[in-house]
Amino acid sequence: MMTSDEDLAEAAAGGDGAAFASLLDRHYDRLFAFCFRLTGARAEAEDLTQDICAALPAKLGSYQRRAKVTTWLYRVAVNAAHDRRRKRATYTRATEGWGDWESNRTAAARDTNEQIDWLTAAMNQLNPDLRDTLALVLDDMTHAQTAEVLGVSEGTISWRISEAKKALRALKEKEAAE
DSSP, rough: OOOOOOHHHHHHHHHHHHHHHHHHHHHHHHHHHHHHHSSHHHHHHHHHHHHHHHHHHHHHGOOOOOOOOOHHHHHHHHHHHHHHHHHHHHHHHHHHHHHHHHHHEEEEEEEEHHHHHHHHHHTTTOOOHHHHHHHHHHHTTHHHHHHHHTTTTTHHHHHHHHHHHHHHHHHHHHHHHH
């Protein structure tokens, strides 16, 4: 005599691995087909079916023989599909705008890199005293620290920065005119 689904479910809930395997053997294909109808995609149905099967040992403890195992199993599948859709919707809402943010971040980084490349090339056109002074100040050194490194007064550093700015501005205007 064949063991009923309900008896297999009760035994599986009690930890009987063979009963659980028998129950899955009987219902896996039907469960997968139902999950496919719920999702409309084979890969999604495979994932959903696996998730259900992985959670089934714990869920079998709540099975109370009020309905046939297949009815109960369909209810588990519907709930799992709803949970999956809710999670996907939450994820979609959370990631909306990410592509725009990433595009803006990439564009800003590109602009910054272009500016740094321009400044590096332009600094190479400055006389060495102005270039060295500007390089130190751009490296977050104070005018006093820069003066100490270069062995000149702070006033000289201020004058050099002013001259470097004038020279860079002139280069920028020349490029814009060309």
